[in-house]
Amino acid sequence: MSLTEDIKxxxxxxxxxxxxxxxxxxxxxxxxxxxxxxxxxxxYINRPTSPLKGAEPRNVMPSAKSIVMVVYDAFKESFPEKLVGKIGRIYQARCYLSPSHRINGARYRLMRDFLENNGCHVDHKIRVPERLAACRAGTVTYGKNGFAFADGIGSFIIISGFVIDRELEYDAPTYEVKCPPKCTLCIDACPTGSLYEPMKIDPRRCIGFNHWTTQEKGDSPVGKEGSYILPEIREKMGTWIHGCDICQEVCPRNQERLKAQLPQNEFLARVAEDFELTKLLNLTDEFFTKRVRPLMYNYIHKKKYFQRNAAIAIGNTGDPSFIPDLTKAMQDTEGMVRGYAAWGLGRIGGSRTRKILESSLSGETDEFAKAEIQAALGIN
Ligand code: SF4
Ligand code: SF4
Incomplete structure (x- = not known):
């Protein structure tokens, strides 16, 4: 058997x-x-692991010859109803490459160990453009929503690549957009207009990107780039708190899997048991450790960003039964949390929320929270 066959x-x-x-x-x-x-x-470009570097593998690793692309089907089991519509399926499937003691990181490490044990030098840092590399390696095709689709599976997949210094037998590329020609369901369904034409996403408007990239630049005043999420985006975030699946859920190429009767994932069922947005909003250390971190251990690292996302999601329900939870969050030690809780109260609206906001305003010292309370009260 050749090394190519062994690797496969x-x-x-x-x-x-x-x-x-x-x-x-x-x-x-x-x-x-x-x-x-x-x-x-x-x-994205300015990150230390800039994708521009990964797009020219030999600039980083001059001995690079081949890229091994692997695709994991993240939708072999069903996703709990309590988590669907809140956490993107791929994040429920723990798609991250690190740490290496969690499921996908461990699988990735085992694959890398195998390549190294078979005499390949594997660069540990290069992140190749995964969807494009997977197309060039003949494993997936594109959708107009920008996602990669594996035939017979769909787009709920985890793609990883390994740049190695050995020449292997290469697969024929599958550069193809395999969508029905007239289909625009994904573009029409995108609530924020982030997906603005086939294969083109403006990440600054994408719900998932707003959930986590806004934390990277740290806290920011109202309207400034950073943790601040524009109110017009907040309103369209629905109840999502970590990612968004809308442009994949509407896709005909995913319907077979979405409608399939799949076995339950026992881990997710256990986490979902008492997963509530209200607990995420008024996050205790115990809930953070037992329910949030086991599931969402990458991308968002600080409690307050989960609380911010939960405040937006709760506000978007428009459900007055959440007023006590948002009122409690108005006492949080973080000004950011108080500010987004104020937005949530304003979104629910009514005389009861107005009274709560008015009484909070007088004692508020944090500038961000104060501005959000004023905005929720319609004070300029
Ligand atoms: S993930 Fe959601 S917000 Fe982002 S492009 Fe798709 S539908 Fe739009
Ligand atoms: S919704 Fe239609 S256009 Fe969009 S990716 Fe799916 S098949 Fe393609």
Missing amino acids: DFALDLGYSRVGITTADPFPGYISELRARQDMYAF
């Missing part, structure tokens, strides 16, 4: 559903696309 067998044995191999040649189309839209992608 091992990947499939590890539980990956697709494996393909492509060259370590650059991805010039990806680079020019990112550069053309660098105002939208500044937060």
Whole structure:
């Protein structure tokens, strides 16, 4: 058996559903696309692991010859009703590459160990453009929503790549947008207009990106870039608190899996048992440790951002039964949490919330919270 066959067998044995191999040649189309839209992608381009570096693997690893692309089917089991519509399925499936003692990180490490134990040098830092590399390796096709789809599975997949210094046998690329020509369901369904034309997303408007990238620049005053989420986006975030699946849920290419009777995932069922937005809003250390961190251990690291996202989600329910929870959050030690709780109260509206906001305003010393209370009261 060749090394190519050994690698493919091992990947499939590890539980990956697709494996393909492509060259370590650059991805010039990806680079020019990112550069053309660098105002939208500044937060991403300027990261230490800049995707522009990953798009030219040999600039980082001169000996790079091949990229092994693996695809994991993240939708083999059902997702609990209590979590759907709040946490994106791929995050429920713990899609992160780190830490290596959690499920996907461990699978990724085992694959990397196998390659290294078989004489390959594997670069540990390069992050290739995963969807594009997976297309070039013949494992997926594109959808107009920008997601990669594996035939027979759909787009709820986790894609990972390994840049290695060995020449292998390469697969034929599958650069194809396999959507029905007239379908625009995903574009029409995107609540924020983030998906503005086929294959083009403005991440600054995407719900999921607002959930976590806004934390990276730290706290910011009203209206300034940073943790601040524009009110017009907040209103469209629905009850999502970590990611958004809307443009995948409406997709005909995902319907077979979405409608399938799948076995229950016992871990998720256990976490979902007492998962409530109100607990996320008024987050105790115990709930954070027992319910939030086991599920959402990457991307969002600080309690207050989960609380912010929960305040927005609760506000968007418009349900007055949540007023006591939001009122309690108005006493939180973090000004950010008080500010978003105020927005949530304003969104629910009515004379009761107005009284709560008015009485909070006089004692509020945090500038952000104060501005949000005033905005909720309609005071300019
Ligand atoms: S994930 Fe949600 S907000 Fe982002 S592009 Fe898709 S539908 Fe729009
Ligand atoms: S909703 Fe339609 S256009 Fe969008 S990705 Fe799915 S099939 Fe393609």
